[in-house]
Amino acid sequence: MSTYETMSLHLETERLTLRPWAESDADDLRALHSERGNGTPTVEHARALIAKQLTATAATGIALLPVQRRGEGDFIGYCGLTVGRAALREPGIAYELFRRAHGRGHAAEAAHAVLAAAAATGRTRLWATVGTGNTPSFRVLAKPGFERRHVAVDDRGEHVWLTRSLP
Secondary structure, eight states, X not given: OOSSOOOOSOEXXXXXXXXXXXXXXXXXXXXXXXXXXXXXXXXXXXXXXXHHHHHHHHHHSOOEEEEEETTTOOEEEXXXXXXXXXXXXXXXXEEEEOGXXXXXXXXXXXXXXXXXXXXXXXXXXXXXXXXTTOHXXXXXXXXXXXXXXXXXXXXXXXXXXXXEEOO
């Protein structure tokens, strides 16, 4: 049993709303994943990913959450906490936004909201892993104070591990 509170699944910032996944997010998730350059997943695959996220959230009390712009109401990506390469007691922050949303501060704004939500669970540190060539992600993570710890290589390539202590 976890000694941590469940992460809030509804976060608001000045410009963004982060909320739980819905099956209706499948088409937006497919489009986002297609920007990775590996083809477009099927709608069934996207629905399965959403179901997996909802199951993981129920089991762990942490979540990756869809990000919407408040004024427009459009899905621009996701941001949240995940076990991934990290551990449940010190999860990793993850985010991915449509290219059209890059360079507007949305990722950093969402990350700040997720950091506050993580701190409210009672956690004291978060991790992030970033591919060594992903300069924009390093800029995003520097804004809320993530610091480089070490470089590692795995089956997905070379990446930098960063940490951020929580109040």
